[in-house]
Amino acid sequence: MIRVRNTASLGLAAAFAAVLAAASPAAAGSIGPNQYFAGDVNGHASSPAPIGMGCFGPVTPGESGHPLAGQYAEVVPLPAATTKADVGYTGSTASAVSISLIVTNGTIVRVIPLGTVADYGTKVPIPTTLTLPCYGSAEAVFAPTPSGVGARNATLTVDFVGQP
Structure with a gap:
């Protein structure tokens, strides 16, 4: 029994x-034409999404460091049409989404490609070799590729968070 x-x-x-x-x-499933999607960083699909930084102890303004291990970005599907500005749309031809970080320091803008995914839920690691600000904000951009009629990027503000 x-x-x-x-x-x-x-x-x-x-x-x-x-x-x-x-x-x-x-x-x-797979990313394809005419689909709504959102970006997600470390399980956060709304802004600001934290990226933990290996910056320990007192940090001076402008100091940089490396992201902690185990962090990621991914694309998540949305079930219905929306007009929210931070939501993406694959448009008429996209079969993948490219993920990048846009880091601005004064007049200097750095575009840091993280990877391209063809399936929802595929986690793209944030490399620990990147050099990023210990504190501050940036933008994660999720761009449909190839871009077609009606395609729209999803965006997500990320906050760099140094460790205490």
């Missing part, structure tokens, strides 16, 4: 895992 309960419990656990997998963004 105990064996039957354990088998039933395993069956329920497997069924529950299958439901979760079907509901996850990774199971959302």
